[in-house]
Amino acid sequence: MPSSHPALGYAFLTPFYEWAIWLGVPEKKIRRMLMEHLKPEDSVLDFGSGTGTFLKELLAANPSQSIRGLDTDPYMVKTARKKGLTVDYYTAGNLPYPDQKFDAVTSTWVFQHFSAEEALFYFQEIRRILKPDGVFWLGDWGPSQGRVQTMLGKIVHWIDPTQNGFGPANYWPEWILKSGFRTVTRSEPIKTRLGTFYYWQCLP
Numbered sequence: 001m002p003s004s005h006p007a008l009g010y011a012f013l014t015p016f017y018e019w020a021i022w023l024g025v026p027e028k029k030i031r032r033m034l035m036e037h038l039k040p041e042d043s044v045l046d047f048g049s050g051t052g053t054f055l056k057e058l059l060a061a062n063p064s065q066s067i068r069g070l071d072t073d074p075y076m077v078k079t080a081r082k083k084g085l086t087v088d089y090y091t092a093g094n095l096p097y098p099d100q101k102f103d104a105v106t107s108t109w110v111f112q113h114f115s116a117e118e119a120l121f122y123f124q125e126i127r128r129i130l131k132p133d134g135v136f137w138l139g140d141w142g143p144s145q146g147r148v149q150t151m152l153g154k155i156v157h158w159i160d161p162t163q164n165g166f167g168p169a170n171y172w173p174e175w176i177l178k179s180g181f182r183t184v185t186r187s188e189p190i191k192t193r194l195g196t197f198y199y200w201q202c203l204p
């Protein structure tokens with residue numbers, strides 16, 4: 001059964017989430033890369049939108065864009081709404097949207113927390129709510145580049161045991177294709193202090 005997973009593994013750490021990201025990753029670069037792939041006319045859902053940093057930047061660049069977030073953590077939803085963003089709250093499970101609603105679904109650092117069953121479930125749900133010519137952008141940790149990155153990855157996994165490590169990312173393309181997507185393409189790696197980050201472009 002799909003469930004909610006705290007951003008940093010423990011609910012008491014959630015208020016420090018933005019700091020952790022700020023300290024650990026080249027956030028602007030990572031957010032901009034994704035923004036560059038979205039068209040201003042796209043209706044966008046950010047799945048697991050957290051504090052809304054990505055949506056806020058997207059809205060600043062295209063104030064008339066139709067965008068919304070979705071999250072299971074009341075603290076995250078409240079924080080993002082305070083920034084003037086439209087964010088839906090739900091308690092995990094089926095996504096609260098009709099079939100083929102969005103041109104683009106984005107999701108960054110969410111799937112790292114999911115079990116195989118949950119990941120497969122959400123790939124299918126995201127496929128369902130995407131328009132036939134839409135796109136799903138998955139951003140997350142993936143295969144480590146080099147020994148230092150592998151060690152950093154292990155430390156992060158040790159601190160946050162709700163992370164599945166970086167192994168599942170190797171299976172995502174297979175599960176994404178099994179969920180009804182036609183193609184999956186992985187970006188070049190981005191090395192960060194917390195591990196190696198990638199985007200996967202998934203086309204229905």
Ligand SMILES: C[S@@+](CC[C@H](N)C(=O)[O-])C[C@H]1O[C@@H](n2cnc3c(N)ncnc32)[C@H](O)[C@@H]1O
Pocket residue numbers: 002003004005006007008047048049050051052053054070071072073076092093107108109110113
């Ligand atoms: C590590 S944070 C990433 C936040 C944001 N995407 C970002 O890029 O900063 C993971 C987010 O996924 C949310 N989340 C966890 N389980 C979820 C689920 N089953 N459905 C939707 N969101 C979920 C958490 O509440 C949290 O806000």
